Amino acid sequence: MKLVSVLSAGALLLVTACAQTSIQPMSKDTFKVATQAAPACGPNGARNVAFKSASVEVIRRGHDKFVLAGDSHNSDFWSGNHKQDMVVRVVPEGSPEAKNALSAREQLGDNWQEVVAKGAPTTCG
Template sequence: MRIPALPAALALLPVLAACAQTQIQPMTRDTFKVATHAAPACGPSGARNVAFKSAAIEVIRKGGDRFVILGDHSDSGLQGDFLRGFQQNYSQGMVVKMVPEGSPEARNALSARETLGADWHAIVAKGTPTTCG
């Protein structure tokens, strides 16, 4: 067993445990924006997955199930300094519109419950994900 690697691995646990932050901004009564910022460990697909799950959770919290993504934007940037080095971080933005059941759009809309899977109750109860795994 390599003991010197253990402190480094333990130091990374908090970084991996809380690698994403998401904010929800209402835009209209049935539309909101999801803004997710993710650490380097997440990568662009991790940021996208957290934003998409967060959108599904918010739709259910607002009493709906069906939704469509009206807009989608991803970005990345560097943070840090020359002494400690630079790290790339990722962001994902989505504009989400809730679609009423029985409306013509509902046939083509996504289901928040199906998006989150069979355990959607527990996922919604936990809230917005802070990890990208």
């Protein structure tokens, strides 16, 4: 019975904290999002975490519009981990490029304020 509890707790831990993201400033309007995700997340899960983290960071910087200036993915064959890197450029609201830029608030959904308050996601689901 105790072994089952320990295994269940371990499985829960894997599900609840399967991704880590770091933000690296690159210039005044550009930053890099680097996400590492567990094998269970898969490449799409890693990409979703990175994209949501990018949206959160854009809002935290006081903006809403952004474009992806770069995107790369790598899966480690031996560990099964997935890495997703995105270079994000913040777009000023009144600029000509804002018309074609993504809205961070729209990407996060109606409860975007709650998502931003929680910070970068740590799960792929």
